[in-house]
Amino acid sequence: MIYFDNSATTRVWPDVLATYDQVTEKIWGNPSSLHRLGEPAWNLLEQSRRQIADLIGAKPGEVFFTSGGSEGDNWVIKGTALAKRKFGKHIITSGVEHAAVRNAMAQLAGLGFEITTLPVDEEGRVKPADVKAALRADTILVSIMAVNNEIGAIQPIKEIGEILKDYPRVHFMVDAVQAIGKGLDDLVFSDRVDFATFSGHKFHAPRGTGFIYAKQGRRLEPLINGGGQERGQRSGTENVAGAAAMARALRKVKEGEAESVKREQAVRQSIADHLRQFDHVHLFSGLNDHFASHVLCFAIEGVRGETIVHAFEERDIYISTTSACSSKKQAEASTLAAMKVPATVAESAVRISLGDQNTLAEAAAFNQAFDEIYAGFKKIID
Template sequence: MIYFDNSATTQVAPEVLQTYNTVSQKIWGNPSSLHNFGEEAWNLLEQARQQIANLFHVKPGEIIFTSGGSEGDNWVVKGTAMAKQRFGKHIITTSVEHAAVRNPAEQLKELGFDVTYLPVDKEGRINPADLKAAIRPDTILVSVMAVNNEIGTIQPIKEVGEVLKDYPNIHFHVDAVQAVGKGLDNIVFSDRVDFATFSGHKFHAPRGTGFVYVKAGRKIAPLVAGGGQERGLRSGTENTPGVVAMARAIRLVKEGEDATVKREQAIKERIYNHIKQFDHVKIFSGRDQGFASHVLCFAIVGVRGETIVHAFEDQGIYISTTSACSSKKHAEAGTLAAMKVPEKEATSAVRISLGDQNTLEEADKFNETFDKLYMGFKKIIE
């Protein structure tokens, strides 16, 4: 099996699973309990928080644990709206955001908020000048993803931050779900970013784990009201084994980050250079520094994306249509639509997304399989 669908989810690393099981079996006390068993669980939780903070060079109190990316995105969007609505009801985001940002924004529109969606260019990238032009006196939040999950575009986060330095009261949120372990920490944690969202299952941690970076001093309404856990911002008994396992997953990813990025880029290049030779292939992902190393989106124009996915699956190679969250809905890729890609091309789009376990040998096998499948598809499209 060749697994090229790492942007959808990753396999839990064996060492991470071992950590999860050990904590689950031996330290299962409630971190809020007053007895020693609870204190031991609390200490482990805080050690994990400290470790994550150290790895990203932020303060431990700025790390708030959640269940993953969708929860984190929803919290920042809605929590900012609740906390700052007396100052304004205008939100700015992009036309290519993940549904976990876009849909909460649409929910807020029903409650009287106004949302501006910034356009993108032919590479799926916003123009910071458009952001500056869109800012109003009642703007309270700007939300921009770091790496596009469909085609891998890296958004100009630092440039957006420069614009927002003139507007210190506007919250700046970055969806960083696709950015961990990709050599992009200097972008995600630039000085002006107030919130950043992360999801554990994207970097070999258990599903149902994640965290949000909340810059010290920034106000946001609690996600869950209750017993006051997570600084009163996300009440509920903490997922101690999941959090500790996630901290270990981040350590492992960070240890091999530079080598992983280079290998992913080499794999991407090998596949890119091969498939670009074919007449009916359209490639949407770039291969320069403006695109992440791990995502390659392309179409065999005239063949539906799900047909391509299943054809590769039959050969033991797992890829996806452009977003796992919408692939089963047979929806046209939101990013490609925003880029004004013709519908025929957009509905043929598929995505390869690489991880630290992938190899150049797998790229060669993919290319070999591509050749065989393409010959069969030619009968459909010619």
């Protein structure tokens, strides 16, 4: 099997799963309990928080556990809207955000917030000047992702942060779900970023784990009310095993990060070089430093994306149409639409997304499978 769908999800590492299992079995007390079963659970939760904070260069008080990227995105967006609605109702975002951001914005629009959705260039990137031009006295939030999940474009977070230094009251949120472990921490944790969202299952932790970074002093309203866990910010009995497993996975990701990025780049280059030889292939992801190491989006003109996905699946190679969330609904790829790629071409788009385990040998096997598949499609495309 060749698994090239790591942006959809990653396989939980065996030692991470072992941590999860051991904690579930042995440290099963409620962290809020006063008796002696609660204490080790609380200690482990806080130890996991400290580890994650250390790994991302934050303070423990700036890390809040969530159930994943969608929750984090919804929390920061709606939590800001609730906290700052007295000061303004204007929010700036981009046309290439994940559905978790896009649909949270749509919900707020229905509640009377005004959303400015910025266009992107042909690489799928926002222009910092457009952010500047869109800022108003009543702007409360700018939400721009770090790395796009469909084509891998890296957004100019640092430059946007520079602009926002003149707007200290505006919350700046970065969806960093696709950026973690990709050598991009300097971008995500530049000093003007107030909030960043992360999802454990994208870096070999179990599904249903995640966290947000929330800069000290920045206020969010909680969305989940109850017993006041997570310092009153996110109620619900904590997923201690998930937090411990996620901390372990993050440590491993960080230890192997430099090597893994280099390997991903080599694998991506090998596949891109191969694909470029074909007349009917479009590459949407660039190979320059505007793109993360792990995503390569391409189309075979005239062949639907799902047909390509299934052709590879028959050869035990797993890729996806452009995003796992939209792939089953056969929705048009929103990033490509924002890049003004014609719908007829966007329908043919598929995404390879690499992980630290992928190898050049797998790239060679993929390229060979591609030749066979392309030859099979020749009648349709010529």
